[in-house]
Structures are given as C-alpha cells and as structure tokens.
Amino acid sequence: MRGDEEKRVTPLKVIYIGLILSGTLIIIALISLSLGPARISLKDILNWFIGYESIDQTAWMILFKIRLPRILLAGLVGFTLSLGGVVFQALLRNPLAEPFILGISSGAAVGAIIGIVLGLGFTFGIPLLSFLGALFTILLVMGISSRHGGLESSTLLLTGVIVNAFFTAVIMFFISTTSDSRLHSMLFWLYGDLSQSKYVQLSISFPLILIVSGIIYVFSRHLNLIVGGEESALQMGVEVEGVKWISFLGISLITGVVVSFSGIIGFVGLIVPHLMRMILGSDHRLLIPASALGGAVFLIAADTLARTIISPSELPVGVITAFLGAPFFIYLLKARGSQWTQN
Amino acid sequence: MDPELILKDVHFRYNRQWCLEGIDFELKKGEILGIIGPNGSGKSTLLKIMDGLLKIHKGEILLMNKPISSYRRGDIARCIAMVPQEETFRFPFSVSEVVLMGRFPHSGLFPFEGKEDLEITHQSMHLTGTLDLATRSIHELSGGEKQRVLIARALTQRAQIILLDEPTSFLDIRHKVEIFELISSLALTQGLSVIVVSHDISLAAQYCHRMLLLDKGSVYKIGEPAGVITADNISTVYQCPVLVDKNPISKTPRVTILSKRGEDKEETA
Numbered sequence: 001m002r003g004d005e006e007k008r009v010t011p012l013k014v015i016y017i018g019l020i021l022s023g024t025l026i027i028i029a030l031i032s033l034s035l036g037p038a039r040i041s042l043k044d045i046l047n048w049f050i051g052y053e054s055i056d057q058t059a060w061m062i063l064f065k066i067r068l069p070r071i072l073l074a075g076l077v078g079f080t081l082s083l084g085g086v087v088f089q090a091l092l093r094n095p096l097a098e099p100f101i102l103g104i105s106s107g108a109a110v111g112a113i114i115g116i117v118l119g120l121g122f123t124f125g126i127p128l129l130s131f132l133g134a135l136f137t138i139l140l141v142m143g144i145s146s147r148h149g150g151l152e153s154s155t156l157l158l159t160g161v162i163v164n165a166f167f168t169a170v171i172m173f174f175i176s177t178t179s180d181s182r183l184h185s186m187l188f189w190l191y192g193d194l195s196q197s198k199y200v201q202l203s204i205s206f207p208l209i210l211i212v213s214g215i216i217y218v219f220s221r222h223l224n225l226i227v228g229g230e231e232s233a234l235q236m237g238v239e240v241e242g243v244k245w246i247s248f249l250g251i252s253l254i255t256g257v258v259v260s261f262s263g264i265i266g267f268v269g270l271i272v273p274h275l276m277r278m279i280l281g282s283d284h285r286l287l288i289p290a291s292a293l294g295g296a297v298f299l300i301a302a303d304t305l306a307r308t309i310i311s312p313s314e315l316p317v318g319v320i321t322a323f324l325g326a327p328f329f330i331y332l333l334k335a336r337g338s339q340w341t342q343n
Numbered sequence: 344m345d346p347e348l349i350l351k352d353v354h355f356r357y358n359r360q361w362c363l364e365g366i367d368f369e370l371k372k373g374e375i376l377g378i379i380g381p382n383g384s385g386k387s388t389l390l391k392i393m394d395g396l397l398k399i400h401k402g403e404i405l406l407m408n409k410p411i412s413s414y415r416r417g418d419i420a421r422c423i424a425m426v427p428q429e430e431t432f433r434f435p436f437s438v439s440e441v442v443l444m445g446r447f448p449h450s451g452l453f454p455f456e457g458k459e460d461l462e463i464t465h466q467s468m469h470l471t472g473t474l475d476l477a478t479r480s481i482h483e484l485s486g487g488e489k490q491r492v493l494i495a496r497a498l499t500q501r502a503q504i505i506l507l508d509e510p511t512s513f514l515d516i517r518h519k520v521e522i523f524e525l526i527s528s529l530a531l532t533q534g535l536s537v538i539v540v541s542h543d544i545s546l547a548a549q550y551c552h553r554m555l556l557l558d559k560g561s562v563y564k565i566g567e568p569a570g571v572i573t574a575d576n577i578s579t580v581y582q583c584p585v586l587v588d589k590n591p592i593s594k595t596p597r598v599t600i601l602s603k604r605g606e607d608k609e610e611t612a
Contacts, residue, residue: 007437007478011455093433221454225444228432235394235427236500237420237448282434285454 009283017286021293025075028297032071032304037312038062073197074303074317075296077262078272080209082295084251085269086276086288087216090223091244092153093230095336098269099255102160102248106167107137108259109190113174116185122196126189127260134256137163142248151244153230191316192265194303205257212250213292219243220284227282265299265318267325272298274332345408346371347504347536348393348423354401355392362388363560366402370504375530375537377547377568380557381581386540387428389557390506393538395419407503420448424497426490426507432481438492439477442468445499467498470533471525487518494525498533505529507539511546519543523550548572548595556580572596 034042040059047053055063084099092101100106111133115126141163145155175186222243225233234240272295273287280286299317302324306317346369353366363385370376378386391397393404395411404411406422414422424445432441445467446460456464468474471491476484484492490510497505507526511519527550530537541547548554548568555565556572558580564571574587577598584601 008439008443009455089434095433218452218454221444221447221450224436224440225447227434227436228441228444229427229430231396232425232427232430234396234416235420235425236444237417239416277434281440282432282436283440 007281009281009286014286014289017280018289018293021290021297025293025297025300028300028304029071029075032300033063033067035304035308036062036067069197069199069202070194070303070307071300072202073194073261074300076202076205076209077194077258077265078268078295078297078299078302079213079292080254080258080295081265081269082272082298083213083216083288083292084255085295086273086284086291087223087247087251088269089273090227090284091247092157093227094153094157095274096270097157098266099251100264100266100269102141102156102252103137103163103167104134104252104255105259105264106164106171107140108134108256109264110167110170110174111136112189112260112263113171113186116182116189117174117178119182123198123200127201130260131256134252134259137167138249138252138256150241151248156248188316189263190318192263192318192321193316194262195307195314197261201261205254205261208257209254212254213288215250216247217285217288219247220288223247223284223288224282263316263318265321267321267329268295268299268302271325271328271332274336275328278336347407349405350393350402351405352402353392353399353404355388355397355399357388361560363392363399366560366562368555368562368565370536370538372503372536373530373534374553375526375539375551377551377554378538378540378557379542379544379547379554380563384557384580385560386557387508390425390508390538390540394423394425394506417448420500420502422502423504423506424500424502426493426497426505426510428508428510428512430489430493435480435482437477438473438479438481438484439464439468441481441492442473442495442499445496448500463501464495464499467495470498470529471495486513487515487521490514490518490522491525494522498529502535504536504538507537509540509542511541511543519546523547526550544572544577545590545595545597548597549590549593568595572598 030042030045034040034045038059040063044053044055045063048055081099085097088097088099088101089095108130112126112130115129120126120129141156141159142151144159145151175183178186222233222238225236225238226240226243230240273291276287276290276294280290302320303317306315306320309315348370350366350368353363354361355363366389378389380386388397392399395414398412406414406419411419443456443460443464446456446464449460450456468477471494473488473491473495476488476492481489481492510522514522523546526537526539529535539547539551551568553566554568554571556563556576563580564576572587574585577585577587586599586601587596588599589595590597
C-alpha cells in the first residue's frame, strides 16, 4: 500500500484541495468583478480594497449593486447544481444524472412562467411561484416513486422523465399564448438568467445551502458504498433508505431555491462532477467539496462570458454552459462511456 | 460452544407463495457450510434472510444467541459479512478504496479512516493476495481478481461469519480452486464461520464440512458431504440423472452428469 498512501483521501488532502479551489474561486470572482461594459480595472478594485484609493460613486454602484450580487449568485447556483449532480449520480448510480433529472427544472419553470404571465416581480413573486413549482414536482415524483417507504431508483428516473414531459407541454402552451415582451423574459428564464440577483435572495439561499451541504457531506462515505450497489451498502451497515430520502429531499430543496432565482442552467451538474472525478477520483469525501467549489468557479466564469461576450448585449448563461458542456460531454462519452454501460 | 447462527422453522415469502418453508439448521463456529440446490430453490434468498436483509414471516433467526431482528444494520454488519456474486461499481474506485469500505460499520460520524483501519485493510489484502492490485481500478480486474477483492472487503469488516453467494460461478477451474482454498484457509486460520452457496457440487464437497441441499424452499438433506451428495438425492432434487462416486484423491463425493449423448457413446464403444 506504499504508493497507494498518497492516493488515499485524507482530511488533509480534502483541506488542501478545498483551499486551492477556494483560492481559484476568489481569483475568478475578482476578475469577473473587473469585467463589464464600464471599465474598472482589477488594480483599482484591489487598491480600494486595501484602502489605498477611493473609487467614485458610479463605480461603487456598478461593483456592489450590479456585478457582485450577480457573481455571488452565479457561485451559489454553480455550487448547488454541481453538488446536486454529484449526489444524484451516486444515489441513482447513473452517470447521466443531474439535479434536474427528476423534473425539478420543468416544475420550477412552470411556476416562473406563470409568475411572468401574471406580471409578478423578479425579486420575490416569480421566485416564490417557481419554488412552489419545484417543491410540488419533488413531492409528486417522490410520492409516485415511493413504495413501502422505499425509493426505487429506476421508478424515480422514469417518473422524472414523465413529469418533465408533461410540464414541458405546459411551458410550450404558455409560450405559444404569449406574444409581448414577457416572451423574452420567459425565454431568458428558461436558459438561465442571473441578472436579476439581489442580496436578499442570497441571504435566503446561502444559509440553507450551507446546512444541506453539511448534512450531505456527513453522508459522503455512505454514498461511496451506495455506488457499489444498494444491497451491498445495506449489508455493510448503511441505512440506505434514510440516506436516499434525506439526500433527495435536501438536494431538491436547495436546487428548487437556486433555480427559482436563476432559471434553468443545464450541464453544470453534469460536467463539473465528471471533470472532478477524472482528476480526483470517485471518493465522495473529496469529490463532493471539489465538485461544489468547482461548480461555483465554472458558473462564475461562464456567466462572466455570458455578460461580456456580446457586450453591451447579454446571453443567457445557459447558452454558454450548453455550448461548452455538450462537446465536453461527447468527449466524456467517447472516452469513458464503456465504463458506464457495464450492466 | 454455542452455534453462531441458528435458524428455527424459518418461513419467508415474496408474494403469496412460500419461498422458504420450515428451514431449520445452525452454523457452528469455524465451520464451512455449503448450500447447494437447483436454480430457484431459494439459496440466495436464504443468504439474504440470514443477513437480515429480508425479514422473515415466521420462525426465528438467532445471531450469537439473540434474535437477528433485535440488531441494527450496523450491528449485523460487524457480525456478518456478505460476498455478493457480482458487484458493479458505476464509477471507478481503486481496489484499496473498495477494501477500505469494509471498515464502514466500525466507524463513527467522522468520515475518515484511522491507522487501525488501514492496518486491518492491509492485513485482509495480504490474506487474499490482493496487495499487488491496490492501486488498480476495480473496473480493470478479471473475474477472479474481483472476487478476491470482494472477499478482502468482507474480511476487513472483521465479521465472525462470512456468507458467499456463488463466489465461483464466473471463474475458470484454476480460480475456482483458488477461491475455495482461500475460504478454507480463512476458516482454519481466522476461525471464521463460512456459508458458501455454490453450483460446483463436487468442488464444494472437497472443502465444506457440512452441506445443505435445498429443494423448493425446504431443506432436503443436511449433513456431511458424503451423506448429502448421493446419486439419489442429487438426481431427485436437480431432476437430472447423475452418477456419484468417490474422488480418488480426496475421497469426497464426486458428481458426474449423465447426458444422453454420453450414454450413446458408451453403447457404441
């Protein structure tokens, strides 16, 4: 086991990788803060930060009222979706799983679109309806799939697909019957829009995400065992059903919250966990924090591209993640697909 | 010495039909008990109920003299380890990671292993000859290697009882013998009690102290291999004509399947 000692996941290694990724996160956030139509250089920001220089009122407004809340939201959304992806892939033992696979996104979308049709606000009204839509979907899918108190993975997946298909029809109905500027809002929401971020939204979602992540992390070893099969996990002393219920509900809850603020951003929950697994291995004690932080880094970078690439106009961030994600995923399928199709 | 596991009049059903009916036997300390029987006779189900994975509908199972239903999942995992027939890891774990997972039932909330866990893992890998595979991915292993890794994981669990579900079914003859040799030496040197389900009747007869012949969910016969594996018993239960004689070397019963074609050849010869 000599050579293996270095590969094994230890608390020190988790902290080490965690620090590297957190550092990257801060650097990406600072760079993103300095980018945009109004030129405020990184140097100015850093100088202001350590108290060397003052910045004018307009710059302050742009940095802290427009860019920072958006960057923070991008980070939280990326963190959550990527965490959700890693956990769902393990629980469902399915490499294609992501937090939206059980239909949460479409449920949230129906809620949000009804909110847009009703002309509600982007700070509370639309997110609230969207969250209720997500919550309704989770309870529906888990309710249908539970049998004798157990959740059966293939039933969950199938139910998710069906519910997704149904809600997509509902979404198309609303899109077809809307013609004014609300249509633009709908389409942006469906591809992920982080521009409506407010600090109050962050202060609601941040503590919730922190608590759920903590609980999930305690289960990281349980998830390792579940990847080898539910029955052998049970045999080795994992209370499998308890872990599944708590994890599915917890992840769905925080996914529902962030989606209600950000709209649907695809591929983050799929590619970041796979990328991290390729680099760091499959042990969830390292994979979970690495994916979550990596997801935050990735989405901040993607959103920075989305708002600067065709400046002064903007792209929905989902366009960027899909644009990068789809080719990467095809590569992954070619390189790793044979492992996924065993049995 | 008290038996480790006692089954008394155990009944189990998946639906209406009884799948196991009136099972009575006990597993003694240090014993290797072989379970044989045709497909669908309830062998795997029997293993699962002995491990508490399925709840019985009638009768009693005593693990170390206490009803198994009074144990929590983690408690059972410290007493009984199961080696599944096959296990598919969806994502690539290294061999040493897989073996280390066997320490799960001995750990608390803190999700990392200590020095003792590593020593026990090392020891199990040494006993099963899997140390050389430590850094390999579980996906790259051959059937025989994977089976030994799963046995190493079961040893890491430090359970007194090991249940194996057809550990040799996907292996060639050399690896079949290796697995039985390993089981046999573990029972001898570690004092483990072993139950092994197998379709390799003659081979199992060479290594098992006692054998249990299961027929349609009931015990047809249990006892020493020579008493259980007779041409009558095997032909009746498996509904396939067989010849049983003695292995000239080990003196244990040896089963020869009598095929129609074989008889033809004998006549023409």
